Amino acid sequence: MSLSTVPAGTRSEAAANAAPAEARRHELAAFLRSRRERIAPDQVGLPTTGRRRTPGLRREEVAQLAAVGVTWYTWLEQGRAIQVSVQVLDAVARALLLDRNERAHLFALAGADDPSPVLECATVTPAVRLMLDQFGSMPAAVVNSRYDVLAHNRAYTHLAGDLDAQPFEDRNLLWMAFTPSRFRDVLVDVEVEREGMVARFRSAMADHSAEPAWKALLARLRKASPDFEAAWERHEVERPGNGVKRFLVPGTGLLSFDYTGLWLGPRVGSRLVVYTPRCTETRERLERLEQLGSPAAG
Template structure:
């Protein structure tokens, strides 16, 4: 499959970033002489992958076309790419699918019923680019009043990078912001023609130097259940398992839910729900496809 010049350029930048992070010792190569290059040299990657140095150089320079799956797999092994990074490499090389930009996801009554039933655990319906389509009561008031933000700002990535009340809730701030960026970087090539994605990345690059710093590191990451530690302004410390319940994995649509890791967190989430108990069990963005009224 023929790739565009922009994709080949992105592929080269990704390979250079990954090469800089692998040392000769990581791949059992001897270290000889003074090294000005961080990580591996191009010729070392080519040797490990069993390809020509000139060809690998062209690959990093965005000049190589139609690389075979076997060669790409060999380069992935040489650079010790994890599964998410390997997948990202293949997408940049034209092996992934690019979904057509579609309408907003179809928010259905069964989705909002799940949000209500999960209380007092914070939960929300989220798209592939972190747009919050609907959220239950404890999620909406976990850091601030989510419904008070304009619709176009109800996006987890945007709020975590630009909104102090959200960002200040993060105990492991740099780790979480790096993971958010790495997940966006991982899936962005599949959405290169999607206006939602392009607008989000452009806004973040314009408004957040921290996003730019993480974005230009070319880290990529897949989705996984993970520990998140927050400090809620209403109830204090919360240690939760952050996980995705997939609605449509191919489109990246999910219900995200935070489950407590200890009794103290469970009690504080119950207290949070009691403090905001007069609010509806869930609310949705005004542009969501489902037009049902918020649950009582």
């Protein structure tokens, strides 16, 4: 059936349905170009030869690495309406060295289901989970450099609330520190603590500034919190380290901790953060909290 023989109402509906798909293709094209341009040839084992007019890899080099046709990949980067298989998307994701968040973004823009989704950070292994549980009444959590809480033990809920009841995107300490939450409510010296968190987030983001998940979190925080926006505009930077934190838990009293970050890999990234009591009172109060069970989400 030609377009001229389709009823006007049907043509309007078809055009409306096509608009989001076209916008998504253009976004996919821009995303692929940005990922390609950030990769140096030597990162993927290619020689650096000749003069390059654009940064990063050439389209034909990505096609070679992904074992797909150059014309096909060029059309994909041009936002053309072509069929894309999940196998080819997987190959492109590997060629462009996409992390788990970027990979998920790629498949979402392509309107395809990822055949190998990564639902959990690889650093949260069964061994790490066992370690979390072994800390008993001492709060402990696995936190990445973006401040996402990837895993935690039951004692940690006394400080941060029932994280399992929250959407994954809200299980972020920066988000909880700058928006209403149990974590913000019980954190003593909250203003000072927030300044330090923003400074460490800015420092870490220098290595991730082009990644969608980092940009999305930054945009979300700036929109949600004028206090975060003000702290962000001060351009303070700070490296992660150990220190002291205090929490005032209703019905329990003041909890004072030394917190220690144990890196889970050879590079700065995810770390196991353990809160050890600084005094006998804190230790006893933690034990009483454990007997009472986990608090409700807040």
